[in-house]
Amino acid sequence: MIPQEIIKTKRNGKALSQAEIQQFVRGLTDDSFSEGQVAALAMAIYLNGMSVDEIVTLTLAMRDSGTVLNWQGTLNGPVVDKHSTGGVGDKVTLMLAPMVAACGAYMPSIAGRGLGHTGGTVDKLETIPGYSCTQSLSKIQQLLPTLGCVIVGQSSELAPADRRLYAIRDVTATVESIPLITASILSKKLSEGLDALVMDVKIGNGAIMRTVDDASALANSIVNVANGAGVRTRALLTDMNQILGATAGNALEVIETLDYLTGKYREPRLHQVTLELGANMLILGGLHQDKASAIAALEHSLNSGKAAEIFANMVSALGGPTDLLEKPQHYLASAPVVQDIVATQSGYVSYTDTVGLGMAVVRLGGGRSHPSQQIDPAVGFSHILPAQSKVQHGDRLARVHAANADAAAIATAEYLAALTITDQAPAAMPLLHHSIG
Known part of the structure; x- marks a missing residue:
């Protein structure tokens, strides 16, 4: 035809x-x-x-347009992964991969770069000197059985049909199509040879899907299609009405990851999301029967130091330094200008434009306005106060890291414009709305 x-x-x-x-x-x-x-x-x-059957056929055909990894007979545990629809400050993959690996699963995560206001896992990892996200499939297959997790960039060998379709969608105003989003995400994820997949579908003013209805439609599509393609899948709908964690910016998020893995600091919302996603991965992978035991295993992976050790081994195996955990400041870039952003009045903090905060990081140099642009790994925000925090006039709301004083001043103004401080505490947003699948 x-x-x-x-x-x-x-x-x-x-x-x-x-x-x-x-x-x-x-x-x-x-x-x-x-x-x-x-x-x-x-x-x-x-x-x-498209119908579910059409999307399943499209997903599998795009998956099969390239190599599909096959782990049969090479691993003694389930192959699992997670995927986030994107937000600001979302560094969950970096901490979750070694945690689930410590619990007996294997996670070959093919990650992406930043897109628009959302940060990219590959960009974060490439702030680590020597770490190479460009690996052959044979190298990934060699490393995964011994490391337990491998986080790398997209390979030209996996789902090549998706690259061409996405490039054309990007310039023809068809990016938001739920059938095409579903096939794009899953064709790449299913090429990893997964037994189970957990989706983190973000909702709110920092997400692509702003409403629960839109996020639920995408989550249902992904769960139905992935299960139809033979991979056990569940979606969690989680809040993105504020930055996730206490940092936004590539090197800053790596530092927060290291602090999290070593127990120096674990921001509560970030910790809860990580445990929820990880528990579902372990349950779908058949390693645990209930959430309580899965969460206990994940917390043990942190408290025993095993997850941190696995992360350090992965960094070293992929070209990074062997002592990153011991000396992160020696290796990770720091900005020449670091200034506090302070409250202009007293009250309770709420964030009204988290996308704007993501774009402020991009304008600082921490993201790209076109694909060939180089990023500044050091810039961004740290010490971010969560929503509902009570502050006094002059209290620190966050800290900006910038290349120069002018950039810091602009980013400070953008940060303040993206929040409100009110006399009454804002209503609490549920961190986990609901799950599907």
Whole structure:
């Protein structure tokens, strides 16, 4: 069937057959679909949607457009991963990977770079001198059995069809399509050879999905499609109406990760989200039957020092320093200008524009406005007060880390513009809204 006929079928609101979807994915990889034809079909899908069966077929075809990792006979535990839809200050993967590895699971996490206001796991790890997120699949397969976790960047060998489709979606206003988001996320994750997947779907003024209804629609789509593709999957809908943790910015978030793993400091909201996600990973992976025992195992991985040891081993194996945990300040970049951001009045803090805080990090140099842009690893915010904190006039709200005084002043103004201080304490937002699957 020629591409025009496939486009016409979806344009007219009809379901695509398995053969039509598979032909489309082949067209993405062998260029038999032009950019205009890919864009037209993406828009038709955006406008008319897809059934669960269609999305399953699209996901599996995109997964199978490249290599699919196979761990059969090489590991003595379940292969698990988590994926977040993105937020500000979300460094959970960095701490969760060694924690679940310490509990007997294996986590081969293919991570991404920052996109828009959201930070990227790869950008955070690349602030560690020598750490290489560019690894061959054979290297990943060699390291995972001994390390327990490997966090690397996306490989050209995994789901290549998704790269071309995403690039075209990015410039044709079709990024927000739930069927295409689902297939994009899952084609990459399922190529890791997973037994179980836990999704962290963010909700709020710092998330892509601002409402519970929108987040639930995406979560349901991902859970239904992943389970339909044979991977046990659950989604947790978690709050992103404020920065997650006490830092936002690449090196600052790595320092917070090290503090978390070594027990120096564990911000309560970040700790709770990490434990909830990790417990679900261990339960879906069959290592624990209930949440209480799974959380106890995760806390033991921290308190025993095993998770920190596994993280240190991963850093060293992927080219980083062997003593990062002992001397983080020796290796991680620090900004030349560090200033406190102080409250302009007394009252209770709430954050009204967490996306704006993410964009403030980008404008400081901690993110990209175009893909080739270099980032400044040292910049961002630290010592961030959580929402509902009571402050007096002049109290520190956060600390800005900047390349120069002018950048610090702009970021300070942007930070203050993204919050309100009121006489009455704001209503508490539930950290975990609900789970699906």
